[in-house]
Amino acid sequence: MKKLLLFSLIIAFYFPSETNAQRKKSKKNQTTNVKTTQKKKTPTYSDFVKKETKTDEGLFKVHETNNTFMYEIPKSYFGKEMLLVTRIKDIPAGLGGGYVNAGSKINTQVIVWEQYKNKILLKVKSYNAVANDSLPIYKSVKANNLEPIIYAFDIKSQNQDATAVLIDVTKFFSSDVKAITGLPSFYRKTYKVKRLDASRSFINSIKSYPENIEVVQDFTFDADAPPSNKRTNTITLRINQSMILLPENPMMPRIHDKRVGYFSIGNVDYSSEALKADSKRYIRRWRLEPKDPAAYARGELVEPVKPIVYYLDPATPDKLKKFIKQGVDDWQKVFETAGFKNAIMAKYAPTKEEDPEFSMEDVRYSSIRYVASTTRNATGPSVSDPRTGEIIESDIIWYHNHLRSYRNRYLLETGAANPSARTLNTPAADIGEMMRMVISHEVGHALGLPHNMAASFAYPVDSLRSGKFTQKYGIAATIMDYARYNYVAQPGDKNVRFIRQLGPYDHYAINWGYRLIPNANKPEDEIKTLDKWIEDKANNPMYRFGGQRFDPSAQTEGIGNDQVKASTYGIKNLKIVAKNLPNWTSNQTNNYEDLSELYGELLGVWNRYVGHVTGNIGGVYEFNKKPEQTGNVYVNVDKKRQKESLIWLQNNVFSTQNWLLDKNILNKIDESGYTERFLRYQNRHLNTLLNTNTLKRMIDAEVIQSNFYPASEMIRDLRKGIFSETNSLKNVDVYRRNLQKSFIQKIETLLIDKKAKNTDISSIVRGELEALKYQLNTASKRATNRITKYHYKDCLVMVNNILNPKN
Template sequence: MKKLLLLTLLLVLVLPLENQAQRKKSKNKSDQSISKDTKNKTPKYSDFVKDDTKTYEGLFKVHENKDSFLYEIPKSFFGKEMLLVTRIKDIPAGLGGGYVNAGSKINTQVIVWEQFKNRILLKVKSYNAVANDSLPIYKSVRANNLEPIIYAFDIKSQNADSTAVLVDVTKLFSTDVKAITGLPSFFRKNYKVRRLDASRSFINSIKSYPKNIEVVQDFTFEADAPPSNRSTNTITIRINQSMILLPENPMMPRIYDERVGYFSLGNVDYSSEALKADDKRYIRRWRLEPKDEAAYNRGELVEPKKPIIYYLDPATPKKLRKYIKQGVDDWQKVFETAGFKNAIMAKMPPTKEEDPEFSMEDVRYSSIRYVASTTRNAMGPSVSDPRSGEILESDIIWYHNHLRSYRNRYLLETGAANPSARTLDTPDDEIGDMMRMVIAHEVGHALGLPHNMAASFAYPTDSLRSGSFTQKNGIAATIMDYARYNYVAQPGDKNIRFIRQLGPYDHYSINWGYRKIQNVNKPEDEVITLNKWISEKADNPIYRFGGQRFDPSAQTEGIGNDQVKSSSYGIKNLKIVAKNLPNWTSNQTNNYDDLDELYGELLSVWGRYIGHVAGNIGGVYEFNKKPEQSGDVYVPVSKIKQKESLNWMLKNVFETQDWLLDKNILNKIDETGYTSKLGRYQDRGLSMLLNYRTLNRMIETEVIKDEFYSASDMVRDLRRGIFSETNSTKNVDIQRRNLQKSFIEKMSILMNDDLAKNTDISSIVRGELETLKYQLNTASKRAVNRITKYHYKDALVLVNNILNPKN
């Protein structure tokens, strides 16, 4: 019995140990099996790149499977800088209120691909703050400008020789990644966007080229207030992502100077030995290098190593192609001033037979796109290297309906003096010349040149009535001004050029920005020569650069150096055009559509002439100078010119313009709204004068000028003119009644403006309203008609409410 108990006890102790050993042995076998299976299941290159996979060779290999896109990124590209440009490729109607077009850039950022352990990171690299990497402060700049990570990818596999990794980019481009979105936050807010609908969003295509990869995304967002097709609660937008390899060796930058107009980019350089970081700014320009540098240095014309070539969109109508080509080729003579011949040209793209690989999407090719759109616009955008300002490529965009705008303005602004403009069927050669000059203007932008609105002020107004002068010099010193037509020339003036053209400033600015300077190794070495070129031309207004703001000599659409005289000529012409508008439109077409459209645009032209003169009042000329140059930078407009301008406004704007209230037009195009059409422009004219900025500049002028047109005198003169009827028994017509109420409204706004409070402005407003109160009270007791009497009493109540608010 004891033996039996002992045996049982041994079995109890031994069996668990054996079971445990068996389990351990079994587990080891299982682990080995799992390890073996796992090893066998390690993803292979062939699991992703299959026989039916579409592969695009280029910067990276791009592999397209049924439901995914993969980048095969060479490891040698890790850390290489690339430019990621987000553009709107196609847009819904009304997006951005008409100020956003297909092709508009949404974002530009430098990116790098980096490996971190078993992941690939896509990071944004900023050039807002820089330092020489050999200096100790470089470490601090890096530490205080940590690069954000846009996306992190798992490495799917490697190629056969382990020189490249595979990452799946499908989610990056098919989900709503804010860093590369084509629908910025202000659009989302305005249109009440809720979310991206994944079921209606997809990658349209990804194509790889030698220096860039192009991604097209079709995104659909749910939105409560879309810009068009509101019943759908949907915004669908097509976005283009361009990833461009930046040059291995950046071009040497050219330092920006505000005295010569160039688009620019800047950064904060901590390499400076001064007591602060330097704000550095460089111009944007193409890299033009002479083929034969020795010949170039001898002053010979030399071809560049790589000319600027624009390829025309095959969709461009054949009859327009020669004008577009001329608009590009016109810049050849300009570049000769900088020492280059055949530096820029336009070509038709090669056929499939000539070059099956050619694509307008390839960053190596710049293009002029012809877009079938009702948008009336043209654009000259470009993509540049943020490290140096080098322009890498450009795609100029021409919208089909843009020529209609030019036809209309040609008729309205030159029709009085130019018989060939008095038609809806503008002659082909003239409409072609307009298109040629629009293209030349957009090419100027693509070369790095911004608008130079001061260039039209360089020519005397009366010279624009001379045939010999305009045929030689055009109507402005540069094509980069918005001086489209010669509206100054009068009936009877002979041999006038009515359409703009390139001018002397274009030669000057291209030479300044593109001429290669000998024996320099860094941007700072060029400054002495660049300054010398500016100093040589500094006293000639033809070579002045000026931007819009408060400067009346740098206004959009203006021509001539005397705005009062130019606008007087312009209105004189408009009166002739208005009288003949039905004969030139509806009488020819047997409908009123064109009459309606052109009358509306005629009011806009009148409004521009108003703006040119109003700019003188409280205006300050800006002359960009260095301390080594003589003269002031800011010069207020003279008292005489300001008073002359106000008198012009009282006569040509604030008096009722009966010539614009032509019954032969108004009762053909609308059943109502006649007074409001005119009133909008009169109201705008008042706003140009009665606002804080204008009045404050006039007040500040007292500090720097002995003789000045004071703000109090201007508001007094304005009040007297607008309420002149109160000094007589003259009845007030409907246009003037509305204008007088508008004046009171503007004064109320000024009285309640936080910036104007506790300044002379509030004192001036109160004083003038007190005087007006007396005028209205007296006038309401005179023998005037009933509506005038009611109007005076109503206006009196409005004034009292401003002076003595109830709350």
């Protein structure tokens, strides 16, 4: 009996009763059913948009609840094209080497929001390839240009009338999403960036405006080599993401023509009737439409429906505001040439009391930002519609220290002929005029105009010494050239303008790009009229556009149509400045800091004047034309001008320039390094002359031009000039010794340059080395000065090693 009882107890322990089991099962099922019911509950709008939620009305409603951000996207916006612009809002010191600043644009891309099942997809759309959507080939273009998805969002809920969806964008904007990063791969590599530290990164703010949404991200990265505060191993950036709704009705684009300078956008059009895809380019410009089209058509000046307005940064110093405003307003007269009055203007930003909703981040407002930076520069970036080239907004940037550059250049380049420049305390009116013209230059960029370096070649050199001419035409035909100062004017010239200004090309280019052409319904309808406007001015150098490359008539910082003559005037003035530099600097300040700074920049000015002449040798003029115009597109500089330029270089560069090497300055600013510094400048021009591309252009000239300067003759002339001491008993000074060795080293590199292989270059170099060997051998025997003798023998060894390498 006891055994039976014990057995029953054991069975009961291991196998619960059916009743208990059913009870537990029932409870488990109840729990499961409760959980299932909870899972199946559909979240409602009020679960995300609560009483404590802050809502910002605008393009999309933006809801914030305890640092969680939601976008309420109207379904009507699905598929609509928007521009996503990534900028740096605030920046650590030194990032990008000083030329990246608060406001710098990192990336621009067209995006669309699309629904796919229960997801909202953010896609990047490309306009590199296009086709009319009514044509069969449109399907192929779409199939071969699949749009990347940069993020997929879960749909959290809909609004009450189901016209909009809610998505959570918190993770998207607080993560290191490469497609919208403010720290591109180049910077990550340079600064050895490891990762984004989520604990020190967050969304600063999201604000919605009628046409855009602005997101500010505070991101902190771990980095082994940050640009500043290196011991922190940290880079912190404030990044701004602008999402801008593109115009519903795109502006009719204007076809780009390289004979007139405009920034442009391009695509490949598969709708073309040509036997290939047609590459098209459109100029970048603002949309200006007349308020009164009938009056505009009659040739009357008419205000635009929407003028171009720039707001001044409240951080701008009060004393400078009027000059910045003038720099913008100066373009009003230019736009009148295109038929518009009051087309562009600058305004002071409203106060909070005047307009509490005003923000410099709002895409409806373009701005001129004043940046606290030691960088000496200014920029004129803009954001444009990639479909048409329409400029949507622009933020011109002025760096605080930029005026220092202008003061120094003003003193160095005009001080000989301009008494008001002979001081470190430049008159306020002069500083203001300089700033005004810099702003005008940057506004020109923001209007779509690139640099036009050929404009300074339009004026005869001696006209730049005329007060009447320069007061009317300035010192270059456009503000878009880098012709900052009149360094040609000589002491005694009367009423000469020294600072640049807007010129005739600016009126011409704005008219060409902005004047409306009647009865033109598509871009192709405008071509005939646009061509005529160009051809009417084609023979006048004031209206020529040229880009800087191999063309000596399109160089930065040059003025006048004769580089040799202009640089001769410039150096004549510079000698006067060099002689007086201590009187205008250290003698006034009782320290040598400004003297040291200005002497270094004086060498830079001399170097630029020299560079303008160097460009003539192997230079090719470029005259952009269409076949119906007469004349060649490419014309080599004639032999006489090239030989004249080389003689000038021998006298003003390769000969020792004692006026530049004044011991009364050198022994006040540095303990050593004078010879090395001067050689660096000489080498720049030596390298240009003995550059493979320069020599190849000279060799090619033999094929297309009768009056050419042979490369062999140029190198021979260069060698004879640089080693002229070998023809006499004259001792070689230290500067010339350095230069002569440098010449040998440079021509040695031509023998091993792969681009020079199988060309005449190696033949010419070997021939010149043999001639030099004979010169050095003879000279070393005649030399009486010990260091000169040693130098010749050293050069002889160098030449022999090149001609007869041991390996």
